Amino acid sequence: MGSNDIVTIFFLVAAVVIFIQLRNVLGRRTGNEKPPHDPYTRRETTEVRPTADRPAPVVTGRDNGEPVNPYASADTFTAAGSDLNKGLRAVIDADPAFNPAEFMKGARAAYEMIVVAFAEGDRNSLKNLLSREVYEGFEAAIKDRETKGERMNSTFVGISKADMLNAAVKDSEALVTVRIVSQLISATYDKQGALIDGHPEEVAEVKDIWTFARDTRSRDPNWKLVGTESEQ
Template sequence: MGSFDFVTFFFFVAAVIIFIQLRSVLGKRTGKERPPVDVSARDRVPAPDARDDPKVVTLPRRPREGQEAEATSVIDAYAVPGTDLNAGLKQLHASDPSFVPEEFVKGASAAYEMIVTAFAEGDRKTLKNLLSREVYDGFVTAITEREQRGETVRSNFVGIEKASIIQAEMKGSEANLTVRIVSQLISATLDRDGKVIEGDTEEVTEVNDVWTFARDTGSRDPNWRLIATEADQ
């Protein structure tokens, strides 16, 4: 009987120790835990950059209560109320409540660097994802002619000094945003013998561009594409 009591007591102590260890590892519920993550739902959310897969799209978030007034104030802070730019940005926001001017400028600046670099390198694949068909055809024609002459471009993108939206308008469901971009670039064109025929391989040049981006706000595709370029004199 004493032996039975000892064995029973031994297993009881072992059970208590195991419980304490599990409690320390798993923790305890307090009623304030975050709800469990729905992994399947998380996996259905597309990555922020969906250019690599045209079948993946990012849906704009539905504005929260009070977000409408907040967004309007953000636009007023970016563009003077009463101006054409302010009115155009508000029309765009009405079609796409997720639109924020400052965030767009950041994205446009990143796209600018990618496009300038891809053009210099003759990277048609990257350009195709960022340009409208008409602009893409123009860029590819220039690249092809350059290659046929045996010329190459040696380019180093230094950075963007300033970027700002200067015009906004809605054409039906298509939003058009024109951005003035001031950048610094080292660029030189070399002939087939490696001789510089245009630009400089060391001098930093200030470049002023006016680019227009477009997006169909009625489409599920979140991507903006470059539809027009011109040099800002």
């Protein structure tokens, strides 16, 4: 037997050993394996309605068997029993995926986008963020500015405070009202270039009360601005 034959036998034996080890570690396929979990797929659930001879099932936690609180995100956000908490619970009843803390992050981002889009006259961005009624008001102000030949320069400095004031559900529409305090540098010039409003360098504090809404029956997860109010 030559040296090449010995080497060949050696690698053949090694391959068999490795195959056996992998089989022991990974196990055999039986045809009943569950498919890999997609973390971005919403789990489908089947509602089981309680009856006299079949009581409602007890929903328990994954680890300790304690009942799951579907309003945990609301109770963490604000005190249980408060008016705001009750409103948030109503929103969660209509939309179980709603999370008030995540909503506030989105509201802050939407506020900045709307303020900047209005200053720039960006109608396309505003259409995606505003209800039809609110958009018409914003669009009218932009058109009036353009008709007069006015130019608005605005710099969004940041948001110093954002609070949720109220939450409710009317029919299928979820409504959340927030108070936002922001800092802006804004200056408006006429067609001759003269400053007519604001200041090009001074930071102004702006206090707004905005209401966002979403149809909980819709598959569209986006909220839209449906009401604005300036706080003096």
